[in-house]
Amino acid sequence: MIDFRIALAFLTTLPLPPLRAEAFLSGRGRAFAWYPAVGLLLGLLLAGAAWLLGFANLSLSVQAGLLLLAWALLSGGLHLDGVMDSCDALFAPVSVERRLAILKDVHAGAFGVIGLFFVLGLKWVLLASVLGESSGWLALLLAPVWGRWMLVWAAWRFPYARQEESLGRTMTAGLSRREILLATLSALGIQIGLGFGNPWLFVGLLALPLGHLLAGWAAGRLGGGLTGDLYGFLCEVTEVLVLLLLALLGSAISV
16 A cells, blocks of 8 residues: 555645655555546545535535635645646747746746636636536546546656656656556546446546647647646646536536
8 A cells, every 4th residue: 555655645635654765766656556546535525525515505606616725735736836837838939948947947927827827717617517516526526536547647658858857757767557557447447437327427538638639739849758747737637627528518417
């Protein structure tokens, strides 16, 4: 379970006992296999929070705002930071080298602020939409699962864009075909388990080819590779796409 603990420690802010440095270094790549499972855990926590908020005399928009806050706190805002840095780098009309430098810059630019605004804004309104449906809890479970699967796929599919040491490069050390296979099987198992008898739910999988296209475009802008910030960006965008597709289905999905 050390690999699972590494995934939990990296992707969430949940209180965990300390892990020895040698255990972390040996299991960081293998931990990717557990990323969809961590997504499911986050989804369960969010679904539980949504259930509790349902007892409060609050509008759906306020409930959605509080749920979005819980989502950001549980993940530590890790991927939201990636959204800002990625938007600043990808949309700037500069060279590849300059884009890579922007990704390391701690300051936020106009593209980053705009990108974060749209990601959070879309999540907010989409959460309000799915909370109004009896099946809204399904979207809360699936969005974090496929968001983190996309992160694993992107890290495995594209080389790391920078040669120097960084958090993203450190975490992907040891990532292999085994991890992407296990992550895919677990994510599909969750999807099939939740969608059993409800084929409309599989429309959410349309988010995956859209995420693949976005990853390929981003890699092209960075000279063929990706960085840790881009992994977070793809995770967030995939979550938004899953929520959007399931919100569009709305009442067509039943539990």
